[in-house]
Amino acid sequence: GIIAEATLLIPLAGAIDVQAEKERLERELQKVAAEIKEIEKKLSNKEFTARAPKEIVDVQKKRIEAAQLASQKLEQALHRLG
Numbered sequence: 009g010i011i012a013e014a015t016l017l018i019p020l021a022g023a024i025d026v027q028a029e030k031e032r033l034e035r036e037l038q039k040v041a042a043e044i045k046e047i048e049k050k051l052s053n054k055e056f057t058a059r060a061p062k063e064i065v066d067v068q069k070k071r072i073e074a075a076q077l078a079s080q081k082l083e084q085a086l087h088r089l090g
Contacts (some may be wrong), residue, residue, distance in 0.1 A: 026089055029089060030086060030089050033082050033085055033086045033089070034086070036078075036082050037079060037082045037083065037086070040075050040078050040079045040082065041079065043071070043075045044072060044075045044076060044079065047068050047071055047072040047075065048072065050068055051065070051068055051069070051072070
């Protein structure tokens with residue numbers, strides 16, 4: 009949401025323990041990556057996509073898009089931390 013995006017824009021230097029923040033971001037990235045994998049597995053399962061209602065498949069596609077976006081933001085935040 010808006011608050012999460014705003015916190016990424018705050019200058020980070022000196023405000024936080026950089027190492028702790030890096031570790032937190034890396035854990036988040038791993039969680040998001042696992043979620044992406046899980047959804048990709050579902051979506052690549054022909055049986056799932058054939059049997060599941062279109063709404064369910066669409067929800068999974070939206071979830072994977074959101075997860076990919078979150079992943080990009082986490083990587084950018086990590087990059088800024090250096």
